Amino acid sequence: MMKPNANTRINLDKISVLLIDDNQQSLDILGQVLSGFGVRQILKVESAEEAMKIVTRQVFDFIMTDGTMPGMDGYEFIEAVRRLQNQPNAFIPILLITGHARESQVHKARDCGANFVVAKPITPKVLLDRIFWVAKEDRMFVETDTYVGPDRRFKREGPPAGTTGRRKEDLPMELGQATTPNLSQDQIDGMMKPMKVNL
């Protein structure tokens, strides 16, 4: 995945960003960082319900939302945005920001249609990397009855050859074939030897 290097020139002054977080101070931190990046159009809202009304009437280039919020949470918000009909914001890059994520929430984040998940506390470096990633990424969009969002199959191996549903972009299956002998059970056990922890 590409990262900007120190001398990469990045033009963020023309982009418009929608920030959603129920914690006012957290919202201010995100706003400060984006201001430092040179973003001029930043709209900050404290609830996903309010953000939902805004995305139906104003076009953005990028959305960042907190995951856990009272009422409609960030995951539900992203799902709802992806289901918007005839709306440019439906395909917009969306970053989900999370503090402590339970395992179930990690699965939810993957399946709600977010482009990436960023852990709090955020750092400007990580945030810039992620913005750069979503700007450069070339993932196809997938729309099914149960999911709308960026293609979650990163490797793009697709379904097996000869079955329906393979796309011309899918990687050839040979790429995934082993080039070395399988590990013996002893070798595997050696790598995963259980360790007793004494408190």
Next chain:
Amino acid sequence: MSNVRIFRVPNRLREKILKSGGPRALEILAKADKLMIEMRESCLENVNKLINEIIKEYGRANRKGDEDFLRLYTLCANIIDISAPVADLEIDRAAFYLCELVDRCGVRDQWDWPSVDVHIDALQLLRMEGVNLPASARMQIFVGLKKINDRLGAREAADPADEAAPPDYDPTKVDAIASAIDI
């Protein structure tokens, strides 16, 4: 069978970001760091308030024993939310471990107070000592918190169905961790 549509979407962000010109990444990162650090004092003030609330409601001296799991989880999550400008103090790491602990306690519907106490002590210590805390002591704190977390995780893995089982920790061992990190 469900209908599947796979298609390419326009990326306005890419079009705008990659226009020629603009400052270098190094410059915008320095500016963002500077603006974020301007929020340090106000964030620290609120982190203090949150830690004080945790002590007031969940500390040894004040608790009744039937405290709400979600309330403590939310207080810790709020610390993580606002810790970016004070990330060097690593209070958010202790708050993260306490979130993990509360989650596990919530699943079992049973508080593990000795472990909660160790986490609260760690939060206090990290806040009070701040950047003056030696790296070795800081590392010991997180090793201690991780051990508690791993131990509880191992217990869940070994006995996932028995939610009503009494805790099998030895409080003296938890105390030993606390004394090992000199709380």
